[in-house]
Amino acid sequence: MAQDINYVSEFTQFMRGYLAEHQDVAKGQVEGRSLLWDKAPINLDEKARNDASRVAQKSYPYQAD
Template identity: 35%
Template sequence: MKYKYPYGPGRREYESEFTQFLNGYLRQHPEVQRDQVLGWRIFWERPVDPQSIDRERQAELKPTVYHSYFYE
């Protein structure tokens, strides 16, 4: 049996006061979301240096084998 949402598509039954405030604030101040995207790009979209990747791979320690008991 498929569940039918009682109040129409996409409508939520309850939305807290804080969520209402935050959604209203973001509607009135779209520059906040633009700043968030810029901050995300600064942190995550950094240029990749192939030499630093090679140095990291060479400095990597090989894992030692952990011997456990084998059950027959």
Template identity: 40%
Template sequence: MYQSDVTQFINSLKTKNPRLEEEQRKGRALPWDKRPADPDEQSTIRQSRVAQPPYPYFMTV
């Protein structure tokens, strides 16, 4: 069965380091899988947002 060079490279990496996928999942979880903020903090964040007008570069003065 044909395997591309990239597939062969990835398979060799996984063979050399069996914990590679686990480490990748841990690394991905660092910035993205955060617990949601508490309700008080969420309301403060919502209130502090500044509304951006749609298409500000087409507005005429």
């Protein structure tokens, strides 16, 4: 079963046209990605100190012993 390599779905055509007309949307997507996904590099020494200084917590802290 051979597929047409030139086929572009209606949705893809719509999105390409929409993003071409509304360039502010693409800019907003980049800004949103940077807020949620793009993080600063991790300092491994600082992470190790933070992990070592963490206090173990009971599984249910509100239970009276």
